[in-house]
Each structure stands twice: as structure tokens, then as C-alpha cells.
Amino acid sequence: MTLTTELRKIVESQIDQVIKGIEHTFSRIIETHKITPTDLKDELDSLEETFNLLFQKWSLEILYTLQLKNSIGFSEIKKILCVNSRTLSDKLKMLQKHGYITRTVTVGPPLRVEYALTSKGKNTVLLALPLLYYSSAT
Amino acid sequence: MTLTTELRKIVESQIDQVIKGIEHTFSRIIETHKITPTDLKDELDSLEETFNLLFQKWSLEILYTLQLKNSIGFSEIKKILCVNSRTLSDKLKMLQKHGYITRTVTVGPPLRVEYALTSKGKNTVLLALPLLYYSSAT
DNA sequence: TTACTTTGTATACCTTGTTGTATTAGTAAA
DNA sequence: TTTACTAATACAACAAGGTATACAAAGTAA
Structure with a gap:
């Protein structure tokens, strides 16, 4: 098994929980904010x-x-x-x-x-x- | 507090464990492989x-x-x-x-x-x- | 002296991606 | 009929970034 496949396999096996964690955090913010186009633009500018x-x-x-x-x-x-x-x-x-x-x-x-x-x-x-x-x- | 600062704050508060998790996974792979320049090149090509x-x-x-x-x-x-x-x-x-x-x-x-x-x-x-x-x- | 290595810098060219401006197709409202 | 709106497409021009090629400084070895 190559390095690439091995890396990918391990990353995949853990990615679901990582995503779930981030999603939870993120949706908590979204729920309490009504995001206007201006907010979004500011957000993107800052990044x-x-x-x-x-x-x-x-x-x-x-x-x-x-x-x-x-x-x-x-x-x-x-x-x-x-x-x-x-x-x-x-x-x-x-x-x-x-x-x-x-x-x-x-x-x-x-x-x-x-x-x-x-x-x-x-x-x-x-x-x-x-x-x-x-x-x-x- | 703006959306940006709030997002950043929450992301930051959780980022340490996320990083720790990934690092653990990653170093487990590295330890068991001696990575040659060729491996690395293949790895990068695949991505x-x-x-x-x-x-x-x-x-x-x-x-x-x-x-x-x-x-x-x-x-x-x-x-x-x-x-x-x-x-x-x-x-x-x-x-x-x-x-x-x-x-x-x-x-x-x-x-x-x-x-x-x-x-x-x-x-x-x-x-x-x-x-x-x-x-x-x- | 000459040649070679490492770590870059200088110059000029060329490709790629992005933009501005204009245009098209379809539909609706005045 | 004219105007307006959405969702694109067409084309020329521009700018940024990457590349090839060459070269330079600083040191080592023969």
C-alpha cells in the first residue's frame, strides 16, 4: 500500500467526526444570525x-x-x-x-x-x- | 460583535483539539514510513x-x-x-x-x-x- | 588557477486567468 | 412597442505570475 492510499484511508476514517464537529459549531452561529449580503461580503474580505x-x-x-x-x-x-x-x-x-x-x-x-x-x-x-x-x- | 469576530472566536476555541487529532493521525503514519523524495513527489502529484x-x-x-x-x-x-x-x-x-x-x-x-x-x-x-x-x- | 557547489538574483519572455464591454435568448410588465 | 430582468456568452485587452536562461557571491577542492 502506497503512502498516499494509506494517508487517505486514515484521513477518511476520521473525517466524519471532524466534519460533524465543525458543522455543529458553524450552524450554531448561523442560527442566531440572519446573514445579509453585506455581512457575507465583509466576511469574505476579512479572509x-x-x-x-x-x-x-x-x-x-x-x-x-x-x-x-x-x-x-x-x-x-x-x-x-x-x-x-x-x-x-x-x-x-x-x-x-x-x-x-x-x-x-x-x-x-x-x-x-x-x-x-x-x-x-x-x-x-x-x-x-x-x-x-x-x-x-x- | 461582528459575524467575523464571532466565527473566528468559536473556531479558535476548538481548533487545538482538531489540530491535535490530525497531528496524532499524521505522525502515526510518518513514524512507520521513511519518506523518500520520490514518495513525496508522488504524494504531491496525487493531490x-x-x-x-x-x-x-x-x-x-x-x-x-x-x-x-x-x-x-x-x-x-x-x-x-x-x-x-x-x-x-x-x-x-x-x-x-x-x-x-x-x-x-x-x-x-x-x-x-x-x-x-x-x-x-x-x-x-x-x-x-x-x-x-x-x-x-x- | 580552474572547476564545482550552494544559494540565490536579474532580465526578459510568455502563458494564464481575469476583466470590461457588448451581446444574445427568453419572458414579462408598462 | 419599449423597457427590464435573468442567465449567460463573445471577444479583445490587460495584468500577474511563472518560466528559462544566465549570472553572481562565497566557499571548497584539485
Whole structure:
């Protein structure tokens, strides 16, 4: 059994309760609010930055890679994801700026730059996993 | 208290256990596998379609709108999200094709086309919520 | 000195997706 | 008949983002 199938299987076996929990929380809010289009627009605006940052190409791929490999260098990420240097450099900077990853330079010799997840980054990946595996299942 | 703050507060109060549950599941898998770069690459490839579909612009916004408004017409979505007709039309078609939403035409005057979430779409939104609120919090 | 590695940066091109504007089809109301 | 509304579609133009290619700094080894 491949890693993918195994991961998917375990995620699926627990997803129902996760969904039920969230749904309960959510419907409690909805019941007590009449949601106007304006509320909805505000709601979406407040989430927009996260949307844009997290869901652009490579962001989650990078975070997931870091989750599975702990600490990792620039070239290794590049090799695994087959991503352009420029693109990778930009994304890493952006993820670091927003507190998802740390960048540690080991001066020396040999020079080495290690990237790793912060706790925010780690939790973000963990929360993204059920979503990804659930939607890709069916 | 606005809807946004209230949602965020409730999500936050429960997010720790959700994360803990997922982490436990996840680390159980990791411990028993030595993950090679090839495994990782395969893993990411298998999720790529979901990445691309779900995380492109407007997809989650549309799903979230449907979640909050139940059944809704084309123009209403357009008005709420301020999205171009063409773009909205494309996205709705794509989401329908992949089983996230249903499209129901009421022929008789007046003509009306209703969009609503399938259970897959609904669960997808529910799973996306903690991720969005968590990452936008800090 | 020369060659090689790692970690990027610089430049310019190109693709993709999104938008604005206009248009169509069907129906109803004035 | 004209106007208005819903649900799209058509097409040109634009902007953002990603890519290829090349190159640079800093160090190591032969």
C-alpha cells in the first residue's frame, strides 16, 4: 500500500467526526444570525488575504514538503517540487514574512540555509490535510 | 460583535483539539514510513488536481457563499462577490463538473437557475473553514 | 588557477486567468 | 412597442505570475 492510499484511508476514517464537529459549531452561529449580503461580503474580505497568500501556486506544496522533511535546504525543495529558482525564492520569502516558516543560515563551511515550519506553518498544514485528502478522494 | 469576530472566536476555541487529532493521525503514519523524495513527489502529484481546482481564485469564495445562502441565483452571487459574468460562469461550470455544486433550472416564468452545494461541496467548505480562520488570525 | 557547489538574483519572455464591454435568448410588465 | 430582468456568452485587452536562461557571491577542492 502506497503512502498516499494509506494517508487517505486514515484521513477518511476520521473525517466524519471532524466534519460533524465543525458543522455543529458553524450552524450554531448561523442560527442566531440572519446573514445579509453585506455581512457575507465583509466576511469574505476579512479572509481575502489568507486566501490569496495560502492558495497561490506552490505555497501549500512548500509547506507540506517542509512538514514531511523537517528541515530542508533550498536545492532540495527545488529538486522535489521541480520549481523555478526565482519562484521558489519569492515564495519562501513570502512564507517567511507571514510567519509560516523560518530561515536559518549555517555560515559555515559549507554554507547551508535551512528552512523549517513555525508552529503556525505546521498547524496550517495539518488543517489543510483533511481538506486536500477529502476533496481529492471522490 | 461582528459575524467575523464571532466565527473566528468559536473556531479558535476548538481548533487545538482538531489540530491535535490530525497531528496524532499524521505522525502515526510518518513514524512507520521513511519518506523518500520520490514518495513525496508522488504524494504531491496525487493531490495536484485538487490543489489546482479548489485553490484557484473564486472557488472557495463561491462555495462559502453557497454555504451561507443555501440556494442562490447567478446574479446574486455575482453581486455579492463582484465577479465578472464570464469568470463566474466558468467557475460554476467547473465546480458542478467536479461534484461540488448542483444547478437546478426552474423554467417557468420567471426563469431561475439555482445553485446549491452537494454534500461533497458542503463538507469541503466545512473543512476549509478552520484553515481559513486559523491562518487569518495571526 | 580552474572547476564545482550552494544559494540565490536579474532580465526578459510568455502563458494564464481575469476583466470590461457588448451581446444574445427568453419572458414579462408598462 | 419599449423597457427590464435573468442567465449567460463573445471577444479583445490587460495584468500577474511563472518560466528559462544566465549570472553572481562565497566557499571548497584539485
